[in-house]
Amino acid sequence: ATPTAVMVATGVGASNGILIKGGDALERAQKVKYVIFDKTGTLTQGKASVTTAKVFTEISRGDFLKLVASAEASSEHPLGKAIVDYARHFHFFDEPSTTQNVGNQSKEASGWLFDVTEFSALPGKGIQCFAEGKRILVGNRKLMNESGISIAPHVDNFVIELEENAKTGVLVAYDDRLIGVLGIADPLKREAAVVVEGLVKMGVAPVMVTGDNWRTAQAVAKELGIQDVRAEVMPAGKAEVIQNFQKDGSIVAMVGDGINDSPALATSDIGIAIGAGTDIAIEAADFVLMRNNLEDVITAIDLSRKTFNRIR
């Protein structure tokens, strides 16, 4: 293609809200073989919300939620934010003894939470902190296993059931005992399944990569018609997944939104950032989808094919 054709294509992209950062990536896109999607915030809306909270000890529901929210209060993770929102709502609106607080300004502040110390985020696993000298752990099975917390069979079964319904199970341990589980749902983007189908029709293989557990990942992939799933990938592992697909010389695109995704975006042949994502992901990408619509992945590939592969 001539430089003029590339300029025209860049303009067509821009009018569709697709920011194309270079002609080379645009050229590579026509030959893409795999499109690897991050799950959370890319295939899903990234609007996590708690759907279930189950307590397995004698502690009250209110205290359980308050404890988990106190632990997650400093978390930047969407799961942490969902938990704090849910607990806040329960504390101020649902719990009978505190209904007098409705309308109180302090509902946005953290005054209703327990004091916690030594907060640490454990990427790909969860969080840890302490309250009154006792350890609180909130996260997945890996976190519990590595911290020596045993998961009773009835608790594990409860988590399995959540996961089979495409929800993420978050386990909570206090004073080294598992005290409860939360189920968190993150709805799919409306266009996600159609885009997956469209890629397959174009001869491109869609793949999903996620830090979430295998069962949840597979339930989500099934809803979308994605056959190839890589789950329980630690944040640093996403770039490695890309490299594995590139080994036989295949051209690989990565679509992502988060800080976690930027090494993978940079490693891929065509890094595609969702416009609503983090600045760091946008910086690492070759394409930015400003409309936050996955259909633009197909538009971008089409544009490349039309620009560089004219069959006339």
Ligand code: ADP
């Ligand atoms: P993703 O690739 O889906 O963005 P992450 O690497 O951010 O996944 O997280 C992977 C898993 O680690 C989550 O599914 C969850 O089980 C656990 N996790 C991470 N951060 C938290 C947190 N703040 N609270 C609870 N669980 C967490």
Ligand code: MG
């Ligand atoms: Mg994400």
